[in-house]
Amino acid sequence: MQLELPATSLPSAGLQSLRFRVTAGRFAYGLLLILPSxxxxxxxxxxxxxxxxxxxxxxADIAHPQPSFIGLGNFAAEFGNEVFWQVMRNTVLFxxxxxxxxxxxxxxxxxxxxxxxxxxxxxxxxxFYPTILPTVGAAAIWLFVYAPGLGLADRFLGxxxxxxxxxxxxxxxxxxxxxxxxxxxxxGYFMVFYLAGxxxxxxxxxxxxxxxxxxxxxxxxxxxxxxxxGTTVFVSTIALIDxxxxxxxxxxxxxxxxxxxxxxxxxxxxxxxxxxxxxxxASAVTVIMMxxxxxxSLVNYRQLDRAAHYES
Amino acid sequence: xIAGRRLDTLRSNLLLTxxxxxxxxxxxxxxxxxxxxxxEPVGTGFLWLPGRPSLANFAEAWSAAPFxxxxxxxxxICGGILAVQLFTITLAGYAFARVPFPGRELxxxxxxxxxxxxxxxxxxxxxxxxxxxxxxxxxxxIMLPYMxxxxxxxxxxxxxRSVPLELEEAGRLDGCQWWQVLWHVYLPLTRPALVAFGxxxxxxxxxxxxxxxxxxxTPNARPLTVGLASFALAGENGAQFPLIMAGTLLVMAPxxxxxxxxxxxxxSSFIRSGIx
Numbered sequence: 393m394q395l396e397l398p399a400t401s402l403p404s405a406g407l408q409s410l411r412f413r414v415t416a417g418r419f420a421y422g423l424l425l426i427l428p429s430x431x432x433x434x435x436x437x438x439x440x441x442x443x444x445x446x447x448x449x450x451x452a453d454i455a456h457p458q459p460s461f462i463g464l465g466n467f468a469a470e471f472g473n474e475v476f477w478q479v480m481r482n483t484v485l486f487x488x489x490x491x492x493x494x495x496x497x498x499x500x501x502x503x504x505x506x507x508x509x510x511x512x513x514x515x516x517x518x519x520f521y522p523t524i525l526p527t528v529g530a531a532a533i534w535l536f537v538y539a540p541g542l543g544l545a546d547r548f549l550g551x552x553x554x555x556x557x558x559x560x561x562x563x564x565x566x567x568x569x570x571x572x573x574x575x576x577x578x579x580g581y582f583m584v585f586y587l588a589g590x591x592x593x594x595x596x597x598x599x600x601x602x603x604x605x606x607x608x609x610x611x612x613x614x615x616x617x618x619x620x621x622g623t624t625v626f627v628s629t630i631a632l633i634d635x636x637x638x639x640x641x642x643x644x645x646x647x648x649x650x651x652x653x654x655x656x657x658x659x660x661x662x663x664x665x666x667x668x669x670x671x672x673x674a675s676a677v678t679v680i681m682m683x684x685x686x687x688x689s690l691v692n693y694r695q696l697d698r699a700a701h702y703e704s
Numbered sequence: 705x706i707a708g709r710r711l712d713t714l715r716s717n718l719l720l721t722x723x724x725x726x727x728x729x730x731x732x733x734x735x736x737x738x739x740x741x742x743x744e745p746v747g748t749g750f751l752w753l754p755g756r757p758s759l760a761n762f763a764e765a766w767s768a769a770p771f772x773x774x775x776x777x778x779x780x781i782c783g784g785i786l787a788v789q790l791f792t793i794t795l796a797g798y799a800f801a802r803v804p805f806p807g808r809e810l811x812x813x814x815x816x817x818x819x820x821x822x823x824x825x826x827x828x829x830x831x832x833x834x835x836x837x838x839x840x841x842x843x844x845x846i847m848l849p850y851m852x853x854x855x856x857x858x859x860x861x862x863x864x865r866s867v868p869l870e871l872e873e874a875g876r877l878d879g880c881q882w883w884q885v886l887w888h889v890y891l892p893l894t895r896p897a898l899v900a901f902g903x904x905x906x907x908x909x910x911x912x913x914x915x916x917x918x919x920x921x922t923p924n925a926r927p928l929t930v931g932l933a934s935f936a937l938a939g940e941n942g943a944q945f946p947l948i949m950a951g952t953l954l955v956m957a958p959x960x961x962x963x964x965x966x967x968x969x970x971x972s973s974f975i976r977s978g979i980x
Binding site: 536 | 720723726796803804817854
């Protein structure tokens with residue numbers, strides 16, 4: 393027994409150390425491959441995400457260049473600021489209108505451009521091209537579209553006798569005007585996801601339904617929309633994330649005005665940081681924004697997980 | 705049945721024609737305005753298109769702002785980011801797809817974090833980092849945060865996973881090192897994914913605005929989008945719309961041309977960009 397023990401433990405110890413060496417080697421090998429990415433990912437994504445949570449707890453504005461701890465003071469200041477609530481209201485309204493409208497339109501158009509039409513290629517191009525335009529460039533064009541009296545919007549309405557709206561200067565019109573541009577810019581992008589979804593569906597189901605006399609609206613409501621619900625979850629998430637991040641066009645079109653009527657969360661974040669030079673409050677707004685985005689992504693991630701289970 | 709289908713086709717064509725006209729009109733109108741001869745008032749003529757086209761506005765816009773610098777900056781920024789990204793996402797994508805090592809899932813979740821928290825949102829802390837590194841007003845500051853790509857790693861992981869494992873084993877048996885397997889086996893088979901990533905990356909960085917705006921304050925390091933914004937805002941009051949439209953089209957032209965030429969490639973690449 394006593395003699396046997398070293399005899400049996402020797403190879404097992406050797407195996408263990410070999411296994412450890414293999415594991416350590418694998419780890420080093422894996423880490424080596426990921427290292428080039430980590431060099432950029434850690435300092436510019438992971439670290440700032442942590443740092444901003446910390447700096448949101450510090451008073452750091454132009455009068456206090458040396459940050460001092462104030463707990464949740466920055467958040468309290470934001471929550472006590474009327475402008476912040478106006479911005480939140482605008483952001484929710486903006487998402488609440490642009491997301492469902494652009495997705496609904498995208499679905500309808502996808503069904504249409506999935507048909508065998510002679511000009512289908514031209515139609516798809518015409519609907520998708522705004523996706524690849526720089527938002528500031530698109531906004532410069534829409535600045536002209538909305539030019540009072542002179543622009544396309546007023547000229548078109550002029551045909552019906554209503555003329556000279558100050559689209560971007562009227563607090564009641566400015567947010568809807570931005571929504572229209574957003575829908576124009578995004579719908580084609582969402583449409584191609586639906587188009588891909590439609591092309592992945594079994595054609596026989598639609599043929600069978602057509603033989604049973606299902607057409608148009610009924611086919612859409614009771615067959616197409618339920619079958620594409622996975623795509624809808626996916627596209628809604630992208631749309632919501634994009635909508636929360638809307639900012640570029642505000643620089644060109646409105647600067648958030650008039651009177652913050654078109655101010656959105658990311659533009660407000662920019663103003664707090666780079667116009668009011670209050671990096672403490674800007675950090676607090678960043679944390680609020682991060683919480684919003686993570687919430688949307690987590691919901692989506694769970695949905696995708698479910699979808700993956702369903703597929704396999 | 706046949707008659708019904710014809711009616712259906714007619715209705716679809718009609719609907720799509722109307723919607724597409726609405727979609728195309730802003731661009732066509734911008735184009736029409738940009739080629740208006742100087743002095744010809746905006747909004748006259750048939751369908752408000754110019755009577756006698758002229759490229760004078762393009763020439764004036766080109767000389768009114770340092771577009772050559774902006775162009776070079778944008779090209780360097782897009783090219784620099786893409787070159788580094790292709791390197792980082794290939795290696796990391798391979799590791800996450802084919803090298804089982806402890807801590808892999810945890811490390812992968814860091815990349816997922818980048819998909820969830822786009823860098824525009826982290827602009828404030830990243831700006832402070834760049835300031836501390838004395839990189840404000842450099843192209844490097846614009847490029848650095850983007851050189852690791854969660855989207856790219858995700859995309860390449862999927863692509864590498866679809867390569868049959870037997871091919872790697874065959875390569876190893878022939879005595880190939882891991883980088884040789886990667887270069888000769890994996891990369892040729894995953895070129896479509898790399899091309900798709902490249903298109904999305906270049907389009908995104910060509911169009912990116914907020915981050916370059918924040919870390920630059922002179923034309924030296926500024927890309928086209930930031931240059932266009934100051935150009936458009938400077939001209940807005942004087943109703944210089946033909947000039948602004950010419951500048952806008954100068955900025956958008958390369959991507960628009962590329963899109964019209966390689967439409968299918970663009971659309972299929974952008975479908976992949978949906979991962980977030």
